[in-house]
Amino acid sequence: MLTPEPNSIPTVLSDAIHTAPTKTFVETQPSSLPYLFSPSCPQVARQFGYFATKSAPVFAWQHFSCATITRKTIVILCYPMGYEYTHSHRSFQHWADQLAAIGCLVIRFDYSSTGDSPGRELPDDLLPIWLANITAIAEQARTAYPEHQLCLAGLRFGATLAYLAAQTLQADHLIVWEPIVQGRRYLRELQALAKFGVDSEETDADYTEFAGFLMSHATAKTLKTINLMDVPLLPSTRVLCIYREDGNHNNDFTNQLQVQGIQVEIQCQPGYEDMLAVPHQTLVPHQAIAATATWLAQGTRCFSESSQPLPMLSEINLENEIQEQGIWYDAIGTAATSTATTVQNDSLQHRLFAILTRPKTVNTKHPLVILLNSGAVHHVGPNRVYTHVARTIAEAGLLCVRLDIEGLGDSFKPDLIRENHPFQTTTQANLATAMDYLKHCRLAQDFIVGGICSGAHAAFHGGLSLGAPVIREVMLINPLVFYWQDGMTLDIPGDIQIAQDSKYYSSSMRDPKKWLKFLTGKASTASIVKFIKDRFVERARVILKHLRESVLNEHSPLSADLLRITHANIPISLLISASDPGLELVKSQARRTLKKGQSSGIIRVKTFAGANHTFSRLQHRNDLMAYMHKKFSDEYQ
Amino acid sequence: MYASTIRDILTKHARLPHDVNTLTLTDDLYDNGLTSLSTVNIMLAIEDAFDIEFPDTKLNRKTFSSIESLVETVTELLNR
Numbered sequence: 001m002l003t004p005e006p007n008s009i010p011t012v013l014s015d016a017i018h019t020a021p022t023k024t025f026v027e028t029q030p031s032s033l034p035y036l037f038s039p040s041c042p043q044v045a046r047q048f049g050y051f052a053t054k055s056a057p058v059f060a061w062q063h064f065s066c067a068t069i070t071r072k073t074i075v076i077l078c079y080p081m082g083y084e085y086t087h088s089h090r091s092f093q094h095w096a097d098q099l100a101a102i103g104c105l106v107i108r109f110d111y112s113s114t115g116d117s118p119g120r121e122l123p124d125d126l127l128p129i130w131l132a133n134i135t136a137i138a139e140q141a142r143t144a145y146p147e148h149q150l151c152l153a154g155l156r157f158g159a160t161l162a163y164l165a166a167q168t169l170q171a172d173h174l175i176v177w178e179p180i181v182q183g184r185r186y187l188r189e190l191q192a193l194a195k196f197g198v199d200s201e202e203t204d205a206d207y208t209e210f211a212g213f214l215m216s217h218a219t220a221k222t223l224k225t226i227n228l229m230d231v232p233l234l235p236s237t238r239v240l241c242i243y244r245e246d247g248n249h250n251n252d253f254t255n256q257l258q259v260q261g262i263q264v265e266i267q268c269q270p271g272y273e274d275m276l277a278v279p280h281q282t283l284v285p286h287q288a289i290a291a292t293a294t295w296l297a298q299g300t301r302c303f304s305e306s307s308q309p310l311p312m313l314s315e316i317n318l319e320n321e322i323q324e325q326g327i328w329y330d331a332i333g334t335a336a337t338s339t340a341t342t343v344q345n346d347s348l349q350h351r352l353f354a355i356l357t358r359p360k361t362v363n364t365k366h367p368l369v370i371l372l373n374s375g376a377v378h379h380v381g382p383n384r385v386y387t388h389v390a391r392t393i394a395e396a397g398l399l400c401v402r403l404d405i406e407g408l409g410d411s412f413k414p415d416l417i418r419e420n421h422p423f424q425t426t427t428q429a430n431l432a433t434a435m436d437y438l439k440h441c442r443l444a445q446d447f448i449v450g451g452i453c454s455g456a457h458a459a460f461h462g463g464l465s466l467g468a469p470v471i472r473e474v475m476l477i478n479p480l481v482f483y484w485q486d487g488m489t490l491d492i493p494g495d496i497q498i499a500q501d502s503k504y505y506s507s508s509m510r511d512p513k514k515w516l517k518f519l520t521g522k523a524s525t526a527s528i529v530k531f532i533k534d535r536f537v538e539r540a541r542v543i544l545k546h547l548r549e550s551v552l553n554e555h556s557p558l559s560a561d562l563l564r565i566t567h568a569n570i571p572i573s574l575l576i577s578a579s580d581p582g583l584e585l586v587k588s589q590a591r592r593t594l595k596k597g598q599s600s601g602i603i604r605v606k607t608f609a610g611a612n613h614t615f616s617r618l619q620h621r622n623d624l625m626a627y628m629h630k631k632f633s634d635e636y637q
Numbered sequence: 638m639y640a641s642t643i644r645d646i647l648t649k650h651a652r653l654p655h656d657v658n659t660l661t662l663t664d665d666l667y668d669n670g671l672t673s674l675s676t677v678n679i680m681l682a683i684e685d686a687f688d689i690e691f692p693d694t695k696l697n698r699k700t701f702s703s704i705e706s707l708v709e710t711v712t713e714l715l716n717r
Binding site: 083189191192193195196197198211246273277278 | 649650652667672673674676677678680681691693696697698701
């Protein structure tokens with residue numbers, strides 16, 4: 001193992017290389033962690049780490065003002081759950097920044113068994129654990145700052161948890177945004193979502209899957225019993241209820257609060273649906289966020305002091321002796337010892353964030369696996385797949401980093417207009433920066449790059465632009481586009497739509513119900529005719545391409561680029577869900593290259609039966625993990 | 638009779654790439670871009686608008702597959 005240069009490597013990383021991996025959590029003072037300055041609030045710094053809680057540590061961010069302003073108020077933001085967590089992640093960053101900008105110390109965190117925090121979604125009842133998470137963080141905050149006020153704030157089910165915790169913690173302020181008042185009704189919503197899924201099926205499993213997220217029956221049972229109408233708050237708690245401008249909210253809940261003598265303000269604010277749109281379409285509800293900041297400012301006093309973040313753990317131990325920590329991957333050459341009081345806007349301005357998962361023993365001769373953002377979802381990946389993949393790879397003995405590319409997840413881009421775009425222009429530069437940093441830390445010399453969907457696009461181009469020897473393998477999971485260009489739609493491209501339609505219609509041919517629909521005139525004849533026409537044109541185009549490839553040795557851009565990668569002796573793994581068109585896409589543009597590559601073993605294709613584009617079902621995620629574990633164990637042990 | 642209200646709800650919550658008013662009563666909403674997430678919002682909006690609750694047996698893609706099917710279901714639930 002190589003020796004790092006002690007002055008240029010964050011302590012936590014050099015410790016990891018030199019010390020036994022079985023140590024307990026490393027307590028690191030905030031002064032040793034670098035900061036990120038918010039793009040929208042330049043005086044607000046962000047810092048990541050882990051808070052110890054009763055069950056296990058939870059991954060968290062603290063947002064605080066570097067100006068000499070404090071309201072002596074700690075805000076704990078409570079995420080919603082399931083897909084609403086993934087979709088609102090971006091808005092929560094902005095929300096935390098805005099509340100920090102008025103002088104609050106703001107904490108947002110992933111509940112146990114969600115996001116980047118340790119734990120599995122099944123089979124425990126997670127609700128008491130999540131409430132204990134909030135309580136543990138609040139208690140640490142009160143211990144550090146006994147004179148500070150406590151504000152709990154949450155969205156949807158996060159608002160429900162905030163409310164429940166506010167009751168026991170006797171919070172001073174509470175912001176509930178579209179709260180779930182009755183657990184029973186919310187559970188019905190989730191169950192409906194599970195049934196509306198395209199691959200919905202009845203099972204006798206002891207959990208429910210909704211839009212890729214899991215809920216144990218134990219959690220569902222507790223959820224069903226929640227009714228905020230039965231839970232009184234202390235009259236001293238100020239409450240702000242935010243409802244969607246376009247929705248019909250039920251006044252019973254707020255009336256009940258008022259009957260209890262609680263000072264409650266009700267506001268209807270725009271932006272709710274856009275905040276929870278699919279990740280690449282989300283819009284931050286700035287007006288609503290500003291309203292919460294104004295309300296909180298009205299109920300707190302301003303002091304001329306600077307805010308200091310709470311101490312956090314910098315890394316954690318997970319199951320099977322693997323460890324995890326956040327990193328700034330643009331941190332080469334910056335000192336990691338500046339204190340909050342010395343932080344200036346022109347120093348330590350890290351922008352690029354990632355999570356490193358490390359096996360028990362690090363072998364720097366092994367490549368390090370880099371996972372690139374899938375769509376506009378932050379580094380946990382769709383349905384938390386990347387978190388599981390990273391930990392599985394570490395269990396198999398390799399280091400894994402799940403990156404946030406500039407403008408995505410917790411990495412930010414000065415140009416806010418392009419924030420949250422799945423295809424960032426800086427992707428390859430960011431990837432190269434990450435590799436430089438990881439090499440600088442002596443964690444690896446070469447890399448396997450991979451990702452799902454747009455992550456596969458980034459990995460493919462990483463293989464092309466960075467090449468051998470730095471790239472050891474390219475792992476493309478469900479690619480949909482190989483050549484993204486500005487101006488292209490983020491909806492499914494036309495040729496892929498045809499491939500998807502082909503799969504749909506070929507399965508429909510075997511379905512008697514679809515025939516009945518067709519024969520009774522209920523099927524859309526126009527759609528079928530359009531499909532046949534498009535399919536015919538596409539087939540003719542593909543045949544022409546094959547002829548050129550085999551007779552004239554003429555290559556399509558994809559065929560030529562696959563050859564460029566494989567001629568550099570970089571293997572390509574194509575991991576394709578059976579219902580996804582990725583393989584069809586490669587076959588249509590580079591059939592001969594694919595065939596030859598498969599024969600020589602440099603291109604490997606693995607198809608996952610029954611899986612969809614984002615591996616949204618547990619069984620298929622487990623299949624992917626089993627494949628990853630076997631692949632990396634076999635190849636590197 | 639209820640088609641107009643349902644079209645309004647679809648316009649507001651379905652997030653379809655096309656104008657809802659160009660869809661016929663029998664057009665397949667899922668073929669026209671309706672997602673499972675939007676279906677839940679539509680379900681809640683219809684329940685609020687008509688003061689009904691979809692029973693478990695109606696919570697499936699078939700119920701929400703077309704305006705016609707939604708009108709039939711709402712009519713059935715209101716006549717119970």
